[in-house]
Amino acid sequence: MSFDFYKRAAIVCRAIPYGKAATYRQIALLCGKPKNARQVGYALNRNRLGDDIPAYRVVNARGILSGAAAFDTADMQKLLLENEGVEVSFTPDGWQVDLKKDGWHNTMEEALRFQEIFKVQDI
DNA sequence: GCACTGACGCGGG
DNA sequence: TCCCGCGCCAGTG
Numbered sequence: 001m002s003f004d005f006y007k008r009a010a011i012v013c014r015a016i017p018y019g020k021a022a023t024y025r026q027i028a029l030l031c032g033k034p035k036n037a038r039q040v041g042y043a044l045n046r047n048r049l050g051d052d053i054p055a056y057r058v059v060n061a062r063g064i065l066s067g068a069a070a071f072d073t074a075d076m077q078k079l080l081l082e083n084e085g086v087e088v089s090f091t092p093d094g095w096q097v098d099l100k101k102d103g104w105h106n107t108m109e110e111a112l113r114f115q116e117i118f119k120v121q122d123i
Numbered sequence: 124g125c126a127c128t129g130a131c132g133c134g135g136g
Numbered sequence: 137t138c139c140c141g142c143g144c145c146a147g148t149g
Contacts, residue, residue, distance in 0.1 A: 066130035
């Protein structure tokens, strides 16, 4: 491993703005490993990145909430998101957020800033 | 080292 | 647009 993917993932996840949702793929991309979306999911499972990570703001590419796995109750993730003003709607596939409206849309500057942070912290 | 797993994602039909 | 199959890759036993 050329760098610590999980440390990077923790930094990126903590940077997801209040009231926004990010995707696994997006986190992996910002960490510099576009193909590691699965590792992001693995890391968030059982709070591997730490307790101060807003894991509930991370959803899959279609905006579907992952489910109960790491949360106390089945609808905990939905409640936390709604509490931040995120609209969560029911679909046959599960609870879903509108990524067009509430997705975290990164700017190029934002992406470059992360690269700089990783460089400075040597991770 | 091998096989299997999984909070995932894309491309083709 | 919706499915489905396959690719992906670190962890785990």
